[in-house]
Amino acid sequence: MTDYTRLARVVCVATGKGGVSKTSLTANAAGLAAAAGHRTLLIDLDPQGDLSDDLGYFNHPGLDDGRHLANAMLGGGPLQAVLTDVRPNLDVIPGGEHLSDVGGALLARQARGRATFDLLAECLAPLAGEYDLVFIDTPPTDDTLQLLALSASRWLLIPTKADTSSIRAIQRIAARVAEARSEAHALDILGVVLIGVPTAATRVRASAADDITRLLGDVAPLFDHGIRDSAAVARETRNQGILVHELAEKVEGAEPFWKSLRDPSVAPQRLPGSAPALADDYVRVTEQLLLRIDELEHDTIGVA
Ligand SMILES: Nc1ncnc2c1ncn2[C@@H]1O[C@H](COP(=O)(O)OP(=O)(O)O)[C@@H](O)[C@H]1O
Ligand SMILES: [Mg+2]
Secondary structure, eight states: OOOGGGGTTEEEEOOSSSSSSHHHHHHHHHHHHHHTTOOEEEEEOOTTOTHHHHHTOTTOTTOOTTHHHHHHHHHOOOOOOSEEEEETTEEEEOOSGGGHHHHHHHHHHHHTTOOOSOHHHHHHHHHHTTOSEEEEEOOSSOHHHHHHHHHTOSEEEEEEOSSHHHHHHHHHHHHHHHHHOOSSOOOEEEEEEEBSSOTTOHHHHHHHHHHHHHHHTTSSOBOSOOBOOOHHHHHHHHHHTOOHHHHHHHHHHOOOGGGGGGOTTSOOOOOOTTHHHHHHHHHHHHHHHHHHHHHHHHHHHHHO
16 A cells, blocks of 8 residues: 655646646756755656756766666566755656656556556655655656656646647646546645746736636646746756756856957857846746645645
8 A cells, every 4th residue: 555645745747748848847846946955856757858958967877767767666666766966955766768668568467457557656655755855757648657647646736838739738637637636645736837928928827827727727726927938048958957047056157248259269158148037937936836835735734
């Protein structure tokens, strides 16, 4: 039997669509929480393993392309942090190609009547209690991996863009939530984070909020702050393998760009000036995420 109390601080970041900043949000929220002193574990459940770009561990000798994670789930072994101290307070269990076998293996077991979707929950429970927060990044379309992630999570955070196809994708993940939830396993939606829209764009936000309320009722509020669009920062952070707040620190400490003109042998380093603003968005979203978990934990205790 899975001990769900040990999974009380597991946050799954998911929606039924790719390219909506799931991975960027997971990496930056986890990185900020860790930087603020929360002991944090990051699990990459995506066969694409994109988190390695955001955190820059793609050349780490311990990188295993999801082998440990896949083996633990399918073999029932205990899960361990594969990369420790990727940043202070931040450990990672990497994803990658080995995870693409998991869905097929699980379906085969299901055909023999022996499949359950709590494989991740079971092998994560002993480890999760060692952390203040655990984040799971998920693939957009692999139903099996999504269900494994949701079945191991207490909370779901949904990033979305404002377009109709991204909003429809929320409906797909909400249906998964209903499948993953059970009497023994509480799973609540923390909220929806609007991506690519400046917080000041009140009309777009209001219309997205209407759409989301129509889909989800008031079970999942739209976060007060969104994440603005900044292709330059997104590209530069992944090129350098650093998080947005880390790039922002570089920008704030950088010499004015024109100074490189003094020495023509030095290639000018252009750092995108919007990094501090985007970092601020991530800080506000992460703050709200932590507050909301606190609030909901309080409510639950109050009701019990
Ligand atoms: N705030 C942003 N503004 C512009 N582009 C972004 C932003 N956040 C992420 N991106 C870019 O969008 C693409 C998809 O982001 P990603 O986090 O990988 O999404 P997902 O995990 O949902 O597929 C990536 O190329 C990423 O660099
Ligand atoms: Mg991704």
